[in-house]
Amino acid sequence: MANIELIPGTLDMLVLRVLNGGSTHGWGIAQRIGVLSSEVLKVEEGSLYPALYRMEQKGWLESEWGQSENNRRAKFYTLTKAGRKQLESEQKTWDQLVLAIGQVMRSS
Amino acid sequence: MNFLRKITVLFRKEKLDAEMAEEMRQHLERRTQANLAAGMSPDEARFAARRQFGGVDQIKEIAREQRGMMWLEQGGQDLRYAFRQLAKSPGFTAVAVVTLALGIGVNAAMFGFVRTMFLRPLAQEKRGHLAALYTSDAQAAANFRAFSFAEFSALGEANGIFSDLGAMVFEHGAVGRNDAVKRSLLCFVSGSYFQLLGVQPLAGRFFSAEEGRPNAGLPVAVAHYSFWQRLGAPADFVGSEIQVNGHSFTVIGIAPAGFGGLHASIGPDVWLPLGAMPRAVVRADDLLDPRTFRLSLFAALQPGLSLEAARAQLGVLEGRLNVLAGTGDPRRLALTPPPHFSLGNNSPADENFLAPFAALSLGLSATVLVVACLNLANMLLARGAVRQKEIAVRLSLGATRGRIVRQLLVEALVLAVIGGVCGLLTASWSGQLARNLAGSFFGESAFAFNVHSEGIDLVALFVTGLFCVVATLVFALVPALRVTRLNLVDDLKRQGGEPAARGNWSRFFSLGHCLVMGQIALAVMLLFSAALFVRGAVTAAERAPGFTTAGELVFNFDYGFEGSSGTPIARKQEALLARALATPGVAHAALASAVPYNFELNHHRVFVPGAARSLAADAGETDVSRGYFQTLGIPLLRGRDFTASENLVGSRPLVAIIDDQLARALFGSTDPLGRNVTTDDPAEGQFQIIGVVRSPHDGIMEDAAPRRLYRPLGQIRRPDTYLHVQTTTPAAMPAVLDRLRRELRMADPDTPLLLAKPLATFVEKNINLLLLRLAAIAFGVFGFISLLLAVVGVYGVKSYAVATRTRELGIRLALGARPGDVMSLVLRQGILQTALGVTIGLTLALLAGQALSKMLYRVSPLDPLALGIAAGLIALAALGACFIPARRATKVDPMVALRCE
Structure with a gap:
C-alpha cells in the first residue's frame, strides 16, 4: 500500500497513543507509528521532535535520558496523567469525527 | 507554573539546544543504519535519512520558537x-x-x-466636599456681603450639612524678615483652616483653635512654601521671627510646597490666625462686633452629601442667621464649588x-x-x-x-x-x-x-x-x-x-501628501491662534487706561509697618505730600490707598439711603488725597475735588466722589451731586456726593472699567499709602525718582518706603496682561514649531517624490520637455496641495477663533490680518520648500537618469 501523508493535527494524537503503550524515545515513536499503521502512515521524522517538545511543555509528556535497548543514550518520553486525559479526549473527538465523516461519505 | 518553566527554559537555552541536537543526530544515525541494513550504499543511506527527516536546522528553529520566551x-x-x-x-x-x-x-x-x-x-483629596458659602439679602438676591464672626460661629455649630467650617480674611501688609520688607498678601484664617483643606505642614505645626479665636492676640504665623524659599529656605525658619506690619510674629509652621490655600494661582505669603488681626492690621475691625462683616467662609460638606443635596437643606442654616439678625435683615445662603481665582469677593464668582x-x-x-x-x-x-x-x-x-x-x-x-x-x-x-x-x-x-x-x-x-x-x-x-x-x-x-506607476489622483492623495496637507492645515490653525493672542495683547496694552501713565511715578509707603504709636498717620501723610510737592521737577502729587492695575481688594456694595435695597451697585473704593484726579489725569466731569478741610478726621459732612458708571447705576439720568450714598458697612454712615469723574480702567480683561467710589484719604487713616507724582516732563522721571527717594530718606531715615517706580510698570506688569503675553509667546512658539515641521515635511515629501520620479523626468526631458515644463509639473502639484492644506487650516482656524474670541479682549474670530498672516506665512514657506526639489528636477540629466537605473 502506498504511503499516506498524515492529516494535519493528528500527529499529537498518534504520539500520545504510542506512548500510552509504554515510554520510548523519538526513534521508537516513529517506528511504532509505522508498525501500528502497517507502514501506511509516514511521519516526516523531523517534525516529530518539535511536537514532542511542545507536548512536553504542555505537561502531557515527561522526558528522561536513559539507556536504549542497544545500549545507546536516548531520551525517553513518558505519558503523564494530563497526557492520558488529553489522549482520551482526542480519542473521543476522533471517533466522532470518523463516524460523522463516514456517514456523510456513505450516504447515497 | 507554565510561565516559570518558560523562564527557566530561557536560561537553559544552551543545554536544551545541545540535547536537541544530540537527539536528532541519533535519530539520523539510526535511520542511516536502517537504510544500510535495507541494502543502500552508505551515501545513499545517509541522503535518504536526511530526506526523510526534513531540514534539521529549520526543525530546530521551529522547536526553539515553541519554547516560548522567544x-x-x-x-x-x-x-x-x-x-x-x-x-x-x-x-x-x-x-x-x-x-x-x-x-x-x-x-x-x-x-x-x-x-x-x-x-x-489645591486642597487635594478633600476638594470634592469643599464648598464656598455666600450670603445675600433675602429681598435682593444680588446683594452679597461677607459674614460676621457671630454668623461664622452659628453656622459652624453642629448641623447635618457641614462637617467643618473655615473662615478667612485677606489683607495687604508689609511682611519681611530682618530688613527685607515687602508688601504682601496676608490671609487671616480660623483655627480649622488647614485641617479643613487637608494639608499637613512641611515643618512645624498649623494653628490651634485657641489662636484662631478673635482678639486672641497670639503672634504666630505659617509661611507659604515659596515665601520660605524666597528667603533662602533657612533651616531654622520654624521658631524664628518675621515682621508683619512692624510687629514680630513667630513662625510656627511652613505649608507644603504648592499649597497656596483655596485659590489656584496666587496665595498669601503668610497665614496668620484670625485672633492676630488686631495686632497685625492697624485699622482692624473688631471681629466680635456683630456688625463687622469681614469673613469669607468655606465648608467641608458632610461625607456623602452632594452640593445639590446640601443646597436643599440650607433653610435650617438660614434660620440660624435670621435669629442672629433679629427681624431687620433676613438673609439667604448660597453654596458653590470653591472659587479658583477670585479672592476677597463676597459674591459667587463666575469661573x-x-x-x-x-x-x-x-x-x-x-x-x-x-x-x-x-x-x-x-x-x-x-x-x-x-x-x-x-x-x-x-x-x-x-x-x-x-x-x-x-x-x-x-x-x-x-x-x-x-x-x-x-x-x-x-x-x-x-x-x-x-x-x-x-x-x-x-x-x-x-x-x-x-x-x-x-x-x-x-x-x-x-x-x-x-x-x-x-x-x-x-x-x-x-x-x-x-x-x-x-x-x-x-x-x-x-x-x-521607485513606486509602482499610479494615477495622478492617487499620487496627489498619497499617504505622504495627505500627511503633509494635514500638517499645513494644523500649522495654519496654530499660527492663527498665536496671531489672535498677540492681537489681544496688543489691543489690551494699547487701550487708553483712562488715566495718564506718561511722567507718572508711584511711591509706596506702609506706615502700618512702623506700628500705630507716635505721630498720627494722617500727619505723616500730609508731610510726605508737602515734601513731594516741594521737590523740583514735580508738577502734581497726590496720595491714594491703591494703584490702578494692582489687584484691588477693597470692594463695597453701595446703596442709596431711602431707596429700595435692590438699588445697589458694587464699586471699588479708593481713598485719595486732594489733587489725585489732576495728578493722574482723570477728568472730573461734574462737581469738584475734595478740599483740604474735608481731608481731616472728623470733618462733616462725609463726602465722596463717584465715577460716571456708579452715578448711572444708582441715579440713572438724575443729578447725583448733593445726593447721599452708604456702603455695606453701616458703621461708616452716609456720604454726600460732591463730584463725578470718568472711570479709569483697572485691568485688561474686563470690557468695562469697574465702578468706583473715592473718599478722602485723611479720614480713613489707611497705613498703606501710594504717593503719585506727575513730573513736569516724562524725561525728568528718572531724575525725580532718585531725587525724591533721597530727600525722603534724608527727611526721615525710617520712612517706610517699600517701592518706587513708574506707574506704567503697574500697567505693563499687570498679571492678566502678563498671562496674555505669555500665551501669545507660547502659541507663537507652537505656531513656529509646527510651521518648521510642516516645511520639513513638505520638503521631505517633495524631494522624495522627485527622487523617485527621476527616471520619468529624465525621459520627459529626453523627449524634449523644457526645464520649465518639468518644474511646473512638480510645482503645480505642490501649489495645489498647499492650497488645499491652507483651506482646511483656515476652516480649523475659524473654529479655534470662535473659542478664542470668547476669552480674549476685543478680538474678532474673523480677524483678517491674523488670518492673512497665518495663511500667507505657511503658503510661502510651503512653496519655498517645494521650489528646491522642483529646481532639482529640472537639473536631471536624461542620460544619467536613464543609465543609473
Whole structure:
C-alpha cells in the first residue's frame, strides 16, 4: 500500500497513543507509528521532535535520558496523567469525527 | 507554573539546544543504519535519512520558537538591529528625535502648567466636599456681603450639612524678615483652616483653635512654601521671627510646597490666625462686633452629601442667621464649588471660562504633538519606501511579515523613547524658563505665585510619555504594514525606491501628501491662534487706561509697618505730600490707598439711603488725597475735588466722589451731586456726593472699567499709602525718582518706603496682561514649531517624490520637455496641495477663533490680518520648500537618469 501523508493535527494524537503503550524515545515513536499503521502512515521524522517538545511543555509528556535497548543514550518520553486525559479526549473527538465523516461519505 | 518553566527554559537555552541536537543526530544515525541494513550504499543511506527527516536546522528553529520566551530573545535582536539602523542614518534619527522632543516637551510643559493652574485641586483629596458659602439679602438676591464672626460661629455649630467650617480674611501688609520688607498678601484664617483643606505642614505645626479665636492676640504665623524659599529656605525658619506690619510674629509652621490655600494661582505669603488681626492690621475691625462683616467662609460638606443635596437643606442654616439678625435683615445662603481665582469677593464668582481655557490650551499644545507625529509618520513612510528592497529581500529569505512589522515597530519605539527623554529634558528646561520669567515678573507683586518649582509633575510625565509612545507606534504601524505588504517579485526586480506607476489622483492623495496637507492645515490653525493672542495683547496694552501713565511715578509707603504709636498717620501723610510737592521737577502729587492695575481688594456694595435695597451697585473704593484726579489725569466731569478741610478726621459732612458708571447705576439720568450714598458697612454712615469723574480702567480683561467710589484719604487713616507724582516732563522721571527717594530718606531715615517706580510698570506688569503675553509667546512658539515641521515635511515629501520620479523626468526631458515644463509639473502639484492644506487650516482656524474670541479682549474670530498672516506665512514657506526639489528636477540629466537605473 502506498504511503499516506498524515492529516494535519493528528500527529499529537498518534504520539500520545504510542506512548500510552509504554515510554520510548523519538526513534521508537516513529517506528511504532509505522508498525501500528502497517507502514501506511509516514511521519516526516523531523517534525516529530518539535511536537514532542511542545507536548512536553504542555505537561502531557515527561522526558528522561536513559539507556536504549542497544545500549545507546536516548531520551525517553513518558505519558503523564494530563497526557492520558488529553489522549482520551482526542480519542473521543476522533471517533466522532470518523463516524460523522463516514456517514456523510456513505450516504447515497 | 507554565510561565516559570518558560523562564527557566530561557536560561537553559544552551543545554536544551545541545540535547536537541544530540537527539536528532541519533535519530539520523539510526535511520542511516536502517537504510544500510535495507541494502543502500552508505551515501545513499545517509541522503535518504536526511530526506526523510526534513531540514534539521529549520526543525530546530521551529522547536526553539515553541519554547516560548522567544519574543524576548527576538526582542533583544530587534532592539540591537534598531539601534544599528538608527545609527546608520544619523540625520534621520536626529530630525526624528528633535521633532518628538519638541512635541513632547511642549505638551509636558503645557500639561504641567494647566494641571497646576486649573486641574489640581489645591486642597487635594478633600476638594470634592469643599464648598464656598455666600450670603445675600433675602429681598435682593444680588446683594452679597461677607459674614460676621457671630454668623461664622452659628453656622459652624453642629448641623447635618457641614462637617467643618473655615473662615478667612485677606489683607495687604508689609511682611519681611530682618530688613527685607515687602508688601504682601496676608490671609487671616480660623483655627480649622488647614485641617479643613487637608494639608499637613512641611515643618512645624498649623494653628490651634485657641489662636484662631478673635482678639486672641497670639503672634504666630505659617509661611507659604515659596515665601520660605524666597528667603533662602533657612533651616531654622520654624521658631524664628518675621515682621508683619512692624510687629514680630513667630513662625510656627511652613505649608507644603504648592499649597497656596483655596485659590489656584496666587496665595498669601503668610497665614496668620484670625485672633492676630488686631495686632497685625492697624485699622482692624473688631471681629466680635456683630456688625463687622469681614469673613469669607468655606465648608467641608458632610461625607456623602452632594452640593445639590446640601443646597436643599440650607433653610435650617438660614434660620440660624435670621435669629442672629433679629427681624431687620433676613438673609439667604448660597453654596458653590470653591472659587479658583477670585479672592476677597463676597459674591459667587463666575469661573466658567476655566474649563474651556484649560481645554483650549491643552488642545493647542496637543496639536503640536499631532503635527510632530504626522511629520514623523511621513519620515518613517519615506524611509520605509527607501528600505523596500531590503525588506523584500528579508521577506524572500523567509522572515515572516509579523516579524518585520514588529522589528519596524521596535525601531519606532526606540525613537519614541529617545525622543521622549529629550522631550522631558526640554519640558523641564522650558518649565524652568517659564518659572524664572514668572519669577522676574512676580518678584514685586504683592502675593505668592502658586506655581512651585520642585521639578516636573510625575503624572504629566506619565501621560505625555504614554501618549507619545502610543502615537509613535500608531504612526509607525501604517508605514510598517504598507512596506511589508508587497509583491515580492515586483520589488526585487524594481530599482531602488521607485513606486509602482499610479494615477495622478492617487499620487496627489498619497499617504505622504495627505500627511503633509494635514500638517499645513494644523500649522495654519496654530499660527492663527498665536496671531489672535498677540492681537489681544496688543489691543489690551494699547487701550487708553483712562488715566495718564506718561511722567507718572508711584511711591509706596506702609506706615502700618512702623506700628500705630507716635505721630498720627494722617500727619505723616500730609508731610510726605508737602515734601513731594516741594521737590523740583514735580508738577502734581497726590496720595491714594491703591494703584490702578494692582489687584484691588477693597470692594463695597453701595446703596442709596431711602431707596429700595435692590438699588445697589458694587464699586471699588479708593481713598485719595486732594489733587489725585489732576495728578493722574482723570477728568472730573461734574462737581469738584475734595478740599483740604474735608481731608481731616472728623470733618462733616462725609463726602465722596463717584465715577460716571456708579452715578448711572444708582441715579440713572438724575443729578447725583448733593445726593447721599452708604456702603455695606453701616458703621461708616452716609456720604454726600460732591463730584463725578470718568472711570479709569483697572485691568485688561474686563470690557468695562469697574465702578468706583473715592473718599478722602485723611479720614480713613489707611497705613498703606501710594504717593503719585506727575513730573513736569516724562524725561525728568528718572531724575525725580532718585531725587525724591533721597530727600525722603534724608527727611526721615525710617520712612517706610517699600517701592518706587513708574506707574506704567503697574500697567505693563499687570498679571492678566502678563498671562496674555505669555500665551501669545507660547502659541507663537507652537505656531513656529509646527510651521518648521510642516516645511520639513513638505520638503521631505517633495524631494522624495522627485527622487523617485527621476527616471520619468529624465525621459520627459529626453523627449524634449523644457526645464520649465518639468518644474511646473512638480510645482503645480505642490501649489495645489498647499492650497488645499491652507483651506482646511483656515476652516480649523475659524473654529479655534470662535473659542478664542470668547476669552480674549476685543478680538474678532474673523480677524483678517491674523488670518492673512497665518495663511500667507505657511503658503510661502510651503512653496519655498517645494521650489528646491522642483529646481532639482529640472537639473536631471536624461542620460544619467536613464543609465543609473
